[in-house]
Amino acid sequence: GNEGQQRLTDPTAHPQLTLTLQGVEQIKTSLGQVPLFDQTLSDVIAEVDAELANGIEVPVPKDLAGGYTHERHKSNFFIMQKAGTLFQITGDDKYAVYLRDMLLAYAELWPTIGKHPAERSYARGKLFWQCLNDANWLVYTSQGYDCIYDWLDVPTREKLNKELFRPYAEYVSVENPQFFNRIHNHSTWGNAAVGMIGLVMDDEELINWSLYGLDIEVPGDIVKDNDGGDIKLEGQKEAGFLAQIDHSFSPDGYYTEGPYYQRYAMYPFLIFAEGLANKKPELKILDYRDGLLIKAINTLINQTNSAGEFFPINDSQKGMSLASRELVSAVSIAYYYGGNDPGLLSIVEDQGRVPLNNAGLASAKAVAEGKAKKYQYKSMELADGAAGDEGAIGILRADDLTLVMKYAKHGMGHGHFDRLGFLLYDETGEVIQDYGAARWVNVEHKDGGGYLKENRSWAKETVAHNTLVVDKDSHFDGNVKKADQTAGMPYYFLSGDDVQIVSAKEQNAYPGIDLQRTMAVVRIEELESPLVIDLFSVQAPEGSRYDLPLYYVGEFMSSNQKFQTNNVLSPMGKESGYQHLWAEAQTTLEGDVFSMTWFNKKKFYTVTSVVELGDEMILTRIGANDPNFNLRRDPGLIHRRTGGNTVFASLYEIHGSYDYASERPLNSFTSVATMKILHQSEAYVVVQFQLKTGERYQFACSLLNDSKTAKHTVEDANGQWQWQGIYNLKKNI
Amino acid sequence: GNEGQQRLTDPTAHPQLTLTLQGVEQIKTSLGQVPLFDQTLSDVIAEVDAELANGIEVPVPKDLAGGYTHERHKSNFFIMQKAGTLFQITGDDKYAVYLRDMLLAYAELWPTIGKHPAERSYARGKLFWQCLNDANWLVYTSQGYDCIYDWLDVPTREKLNKELFRPYAEYVSVENPQFFNRIHNHSTWGNAAVGMIGLVMDDEELINWSLYGLDIEVPGDIVKDNDGGDIKLEGQKEAGFLAQIDHSFSPDGYYTEGPYYQRYAMYPFLIFAEGLANKKPELKILDYRDGLLIKAINTLINQTNSAGEFFPINDSQKGMSLASRELVSAVSIAYYYGGNDPGLLSIVEDQGRVPLNNAGLASAKAVAEGKAKKYQYKSMELADGAAGDEGAIGILRADDLTLVMKYAKHGMGHGHFDRLGFLLYDETGEVIQDYGAARWVNVEHKDGGGYLKENRSWAKETVAHNTLVVDKDSHFDGNVKKADQTAGMPYYFLSGDDVQIVSAKEQNAYPGIDLQRTMAVVRIEELESPLVIDLFSVQAPEGSRYDLPLYYVGEFMSSNQKFQTNNVLSPMGKESGYQHLWAEAQTTLEGDVFSMTWFNKKKFYTVTSVVELGDEMILTRIGANDPNFNLRRDPGLIHRRTGGNTVFASLYEIHGSYDYASERPLNSFTSVATMKILHQSEAYVVVQFQLKTGERYQFACSLLNDSKTAKHTVEDANGQWQWQGIYNLKKNI
Ligand SMILES: [Ca+2]
Ligand SMILES: [Ca+2]
Ligand SMILES: [Ca+2]
Ligand SMILES: [Mg+2]
Ligand SMILES: [Mg+2]
Ligand SMILES: [Mg+2]
Ligand SMILES: [Mg+2]
Incomplete structure (x- = not known):
């Protein structure tokens, strides 16, 4: 009616956050006509009605993530957001009543509680063990509150504003500037929480805090968060949402x-x-x-x-x-x-x-x-850093293959020491995996759902990644502060059709050592799937010990080399992640080429690597020194070499198929017969591989000059190669 | 037309095996109207047309399974069957021509080849390394031949009958009676192969051989097949399909x-x-x-x-x-x-x-x-043995839970030493697994796709199964002949609603030792899923060493007991499967109850077991002594006890959920607080368990008297129990 029309144009009328008065009108007139929306609505109604039937539970905070009080308060904020929404869409008062009563229960609780009893956070919350979760609560609850704001009687609204929401917003901001005033995802939640409740209550002070940060110094004794991240970033001058x-x-x-x-x-x-x-x-x-x-x-x-x-x-x-x-x-x-x-x-x-x-x-x-x-x-290179000049990740996609190489910033407290590491996927999922984090988020069995100590001792270490470990130590000696100071160096990125390339350098991970990895995804007409060429070149002093792990996913099928398995297993080292690895088998390589085929889900995969005299391959298994069974028993393959300047050259081939209902293997053997490095130097790599059908391919790359027009001539005892541009792929020369 | 009508009633007209003239007419008039049929037809047309384009390949036999000639001949017989079918359905001559020409190529090849060069089979084939595969070929090819029989000109048909099919049928029958005249799946293929080509050619002799077997003695030096199975079963008087x-x-x-x-x-x-x-x-x-x-x-x-x-x-x-x-x-x-x-x-x-x-x-x-x-x-007990009196498997189903217990015959050459073993599934798949076979069927990488040596040394052994190992040795000392002589003894099977039970005895696996396992699947109103009660009772001399493995599937979450992990792993034994197990951790149990929770896919699972003084639990991992990486690195839990007459009592609980997109664990902890054995004797077991909510349940079982009406009174120092019938489940007594 008229009143409705008036409300529709009243800028102070609620809801005004994620739902608007006009939006609600549109939703109401669309009900029953939009299947995905209707289905979601009926699922949410069922969920919220079950909670209404269960009644309101607002317990005194006590537990860590995974525990009852934590999960209950968490569940409450999701439900309050949903109940508010349902009140707007269905007009049914029961949702507003439930939400109001729960808010009143929180308003009763809030003044009676101090900081959460668990003391492990750098910014302890009140409802939860960390302010971050308190901010989560406010982001969701503000949305619910917005939906019943105009429905509430004025005294109730004022009580909630004064006794619950304003003090709550102050708690996660001015009372915890070490949480609110960072440049960090924690603070984003804090900023949004304070800003959203500010919008609902029309509290300009809160909105200003949220947008522009606080003019408050963080107490000097709080310098690190729980993950070892700095509270104040070097040169940080501003805070807040913008x-x-x-x-x-x-x-x-x-x-x-x-x-x-x-x-x-x-x-x-x-x-x-x-x-x-x-x-x-x-x-x-x-x-x-x-x-x-x-x-x-x-x-x-x-x-x-x-x-x-x-x-x-x-x-x-x-x-x-x-x-x-x-x-x-x-x-x-x-x-x-x-x-x-x-x-x-x-x-x-x-x-x-x-x-x-x-x-x-x-x-x-x-x-x-x-x-x-x-x-x-699409294939794309995503630059890192606020100005886009601090490294990147490169993503190459071709048919069902996805290759990811990381040469970005370290990623602060959550970073891994994985410069120039890569991941490979096909349509079945992981082919070459990154371990991920050693954590079961929110699962109380596993140290309350937080990061496990094996996250630091294993998952972050370089040897846990598909990249080079020099002299048994992780990049940057495993030091976050050092790692944060520099980024990987993008060298060349080419997305295209038949040849795609990502190449990057890393000159800081190990002092005095230059690393460069060039990965190409190329279509080879004789092969079913695009082929990955991997050239990892190193400039380092003689006598360096290199370990290049490959975390293949699946079951070992066969190798052209004979592995010696170990009848007694002991950890491969004492630190830097090696303490968590068993060496199940190893081989001192013979001949010029190593190849190994594995199977996963429904496909076969083969790695082919150029062998140098004295190289070893080690088949590893994660799981040593794991007293709480926190680590998956995943396999790996480490290519070990001792030397100076060198190149690790490999091919990764996706081929064939097998399924357990037909038991019929197709193309289960690699198509690659041989591979060799024709030339390696600081400036160039030239490799050649030959298929079993006889076709020969040659791939050459310039490592120092990324000009697309430069002409290159390389000559050594093995021959002479000429090409123009950064790379060159030739068949049957 | 008239000729067509005449053919339809002519008993000598082809096809007459799996397709009939009348059937083909019905199919033709239904085309375009039956989606599943039409879709299959178009898939098969695409597959066969691709083979037609590829041309005919009938290579000289050379390879084992997985190799080129094996896979090519195998592919040929599937395609011939399909080409014949397509000729009948589409009427397109190209399929008949292709099939005829391929058969003529086989007719050329057949007289020129002797036994397959690979010598590993007890019954070497000609096209393949074993007669079994030659019989496969004939079963499929007969169907294709049937489809073009009437289309062929008479000289071609007679040539094929005389020069290919009759000699072929003789080869897999009279020339290899050790293959044809057994009671075994190999012979079923042989019988069907000879019978089907006999039907096509109207060759009554072949049909008689196929139905009633051969009147030929197997050469005395062939007594075992490749898997150690007897060629002639004790007392076997007849052979053939019936x-x-x-x-x-x-x-x-x-x-x-x-x-x-x-x-x-x-x-x-x-x-x-x-x-x-x-x-x-x-x-x-x-x-x-x-x-x-x-x-x-x-x-x-x-x-x-x-x-x-x-x-x-x-x-x-x-x-x-x-x-x-x-x-x-x-x-x-x-x-x-x-x-x-x-x-x-x-x-x-x-x-x-x-x-x-x-x-x-x-x-x-x-x-x-x-x-x-x-x-x-449905829940069902499936009796084993030709007369149904030689053991059984029991299958209990309740909601999404499936429990399988095996107390059947050994299963001859393909049997595992797994008496009283069990498997447990829910809707996500395996909860408690059997290893299955150690084999990659047809995958040439893995020893040509045949059984791997680890199949005998690991997969068949008792310790690879969820059943009791006494004194470190497998049932029947791992001897197939001994195992084949007896079967498990069904004791009681109850399918129903709230309580379902399977109970069986094994008195032959270990001389002088009686085993009985009783498993109940019960609905407990406080629990989300049906609960499994497992009571494994043993009557054995004092000092027996028991190992009861549990091959749980998933990731260890937590235990109420502290495990000591091992920093050096060595194989748990030298034989009977133990040589393939690493002990990753163990605990000498404290208190009265052990519990351990694991997670898999999206659910939590908890085993709760009654502990006796001196019991140990060992967390194992498969993979020791595995030079070719043939074994999966799966985890296990072994309950170890030394004693005489005893009962292993456990509960298996399926509970809660977790998914990686919501990261919200529900009900991740067991609901079971304690469990104890109230009474154990040769005749009875009474156990009690209490939920964390306080409810107590008591389950009693009579082990010697399976009368449904008998009244039982059990009394000992702990108390007195009375009930009627085989079992009794009571709440809060
Ligand atoms: Ca560049
Ligand atoms: Ca067999
Ligand atoms: Ca009975
Ligand atoms: Mg990582
Ligand atoms: Mg280190
Ligand atoms: Mg088995
Ligand atoms: Mg033995």
Whole structure:
């Protein structure tokens, strides 16, 4: 009616964060006509109604993550957000009553509790063991509160504002500046939490804190967080939400901690941005920094494998994926605010649910209208660093193959010592894996769900990665501070059709040693799948001991070399990750080439490597010194060499198939007959490989001059090679 | 036309095996109207056309399984069967021409080759290394030949009959009676092969050999097959196809070698039976032995987990399933000839393809008409032995849980020493696994795809199974002959709703020792999933050393006891399978109860076991003494005890959930607080367990008297218990 019309144009009327009055009207008129939205709504109604039936539980905080009080408060904030939304969409008072009563219970509890009894956090929360979780609570609860704000009677609203929300917002900001005033995903949550409740309560002071940070010095005795990260970054001058956007992402939308944390961090970025877009459109937050927030969603989507799972670089629990609630929210936001890319809709379809707001309605409607297209994953180099000049990750995609090489920044407290490491996927999943983090997030059995000590002693160490270990020690001697000071150096990136290349250098991981890795994904007409060429060149003093691990995923099939297995296993070392490895078997290599085939799920894979005199291969197994069985017993292959300047040259081939219902193997043997290095120097590598069918291929690369037009002539006792440009791939010369 | 009508009623007209003239007419008029059939047809056309384009390859036999000549001849017989079928359905001559020319190539080859050069088989074939594969060839090729028989000109047909098929049939029968005249799946293939080509050629001699066996003595020097199985069974008086039906299956349709081999064996049983039903209806082969062949298909279907994979008991490659070509054929046969059970149609839907014959058309039509219902898997005891009195396997199903206990015959050459062993599944797959066979079927990398030596040294041994090892040695001292002489003893089987029980005895595996295992699947109202109670009672001399392994599947989460991990691993023994086990950790147990929780895929699992003073638990890992990396690095838990008469009492609980996209664990801890044995004797076991919520349950079982009405009174220092019937489950007494 008239009153409704008036409310629709009243700028103080709620909801105004992720739902708006106009949006709610549209949703109401669309009910029953948009399957994905209707299905999500009915799932959420079922979930919330079960909680209503269960009754309100607001326990005195006591437990760590995984424990009852932690999980209950966490569940409460999700449900409050949902109950508010359902009140708006269905108009059923029961949701508002439930939400109000729970908020009143929190208002009773809040003044009676001090800091959470668990003391392990650098910024202890009140409801939870760390402020981070308290901020999570406020980000979600603000959205619920927004939905019943106008429905509440004034005394109740004022009581909640004064006795719960303002003190709560102060707790996670001015009372904990070491949490709020960082450039870090923790602070993004803090900023968004304070800003969102500020928007709901029209509290300009909170909104200003959230956008621009606090003018408060962090107490001098708090310098590190629990993960060893610095509270104050070198040269940090500003804080708050806008500074987070400036500093958290590269111009390519890459987040230095990697996609697992980007996924986590994106939620507060986007949800607060939505609120700002609605309540403070004059800020043009979604246009800020060239629309970086929307771009960052696509950057995140591009850091996934065929199952939609994020590349597990840095601290990252494997399996986190586009199916997560954060991405369900983000993908619809990107669709709605980011130009209606129909490729995003295929992801929405796979997610099978949408956020219950305007963005979710729009994407669900578009799906129902059949607008979805397959998302186009492309090869891309994603630069790291706020200015985009601090390393990168390179992603090469060809058919079902995805290769990821990392030469980015370290990633602060969550970084791994994995410069020039790589991952390889095909449509079945992992082919060459990164271990990920040693952690079972939220699983109380496993040290309360936090990082396990094996995360430091194993998962972060260089030997846990598919990259070179020199003299048994990790990059940067395993020192985060040193690692944070420099980044990998992108040398060359070529995305294309038949030949794609990523090449990068690392000159700081080991003093006085230069590393360069060049990986090419090439289509070879005789092979079923694109072939990976891996050239790892090292300039180092004679007598260096190199270990180059390859964490293949699957079951060993056969090798052209005979391994000696060990009848007694002992750990391979005392530190730097070696203490967690058993050497199951080794071989002192004979001849010029090593090859090994393994099988996983339904395919065969072969690595072929050039052998130098004295090289060894070691078949390893993770699991030594693991008193709590925290580590997976995964296999690995270490190529060991002692020498000076050298090149490790390998091919990775995906071939054939086998399934257990037909028991019929196809193409189970490698097609590669031999491989050799024709030339190696600081400036050039030239390799050749021959297929069993007789075809010979030669790949040459210039390592110092990345000009696309330079002419190269290389000559040594073995022959002479000439080409133009950075690389050259030739057949049957 | 008239000629067509005449042919339709001509009993000598072909095809007459799995396709009939009438059937072909029906298929032709249904084309384009039955999606599953049409889809299969178009897939098969694409497959066969690709082979036609490739041209005919009939190489001189040379390779073992996995090698080129083996795989080529194998591929040829599948394609010939399909080409014949396509000729009948499409009427396109190109298929007949291709098939004829390939047969002529075989007719050229056959007289020029002797036995296959590989000498490892007890019955060497000519095209393949073993007669078994030659018989496979003939079973499939006969079907193709049947389809073009009437199309061929008479001289060609006579040439093929005389120069290829009759000599071929003689080779796999009279020239290799040690292959043809056994009661064994090898011979079933042989019988069917000879019988089917006999039907096609109207060769009554061959048909008689196939049905009734040969009147030929096996040469005295051939007494064992390659797997150590006896060529001639004790007391064996007959051979041939009817004898195979008599002796291969129990009255319940159980096949003593287990479902993996039953699946393999069923194809020749059923395909030859179809041919006989069409060509010699007077035999009433499908009614033979109360319609046993159709019953056996349902028995096979019931031996699968939630993914349709067969229970991997005995020699069995895991993953073989209802998706196999043999079951695609069998399920439609069961539907068409076995009373149109709509439950079978849901399996046909999952298979996604049908055989291109009358049966396939019928099931595809029924699916298209929406007649499919969910197949009803039920708890059942499947008796072993031709008379059904030689042990059994017990299958208990409740909700998504499936428990299998094995107390059947040994299973001859393919048997494992696993009396009273069990497997446990839920909807995610394996919870407690059997290792299966150590073999990569057809994968040439792995010893040509045959059984690996670790199959004998590990997979068959008792310690590789979830059953009791006494004094470190396998059942029957690992002797197949001894094991074959007796079977497990069914004691009690109850399928029902809230309480289901399987109990069996084993009195021969160890001289002078009586074993009895009683497993109950009970619904406990406080628990999410049915609970498994496991009571393994032993009557044995004092000082016996017991090892009870539990091959849990997944990642160790936590235990109520502290394990000591080993920094140096050495094999746990020298023989009987122990030489392949590493002890990763052990604990000398404290208190009265052991519990351990693991996680797999998306659920938590807890074992709770009653502890006796001096008991140990050992966390094991498979993989020692494995020079060719043939074994999976799977974990196990061994409960070790030294004593005399005793009971091992445990609970297996399926609980909670966790997924990597939500990172939210639910109910991750066991609900069981304690467990104790209240009474144990030769005649009774009484156990009690208490939940963390306080409820107490008591389970009592009579071990000697299985009368359903007998009254039991048990009294000892701990108390007195009275009940009626075999078992008693009480709450809160
Ligand atoms: Ca460059
Ligand atoms: Ca065999
Ligand atoms: Ca009985
Ligand atoms: Mg890593
Ligand atoms: Mg170090
Ligand atoms: Mg077994
Ligand atoms: Mg033995």
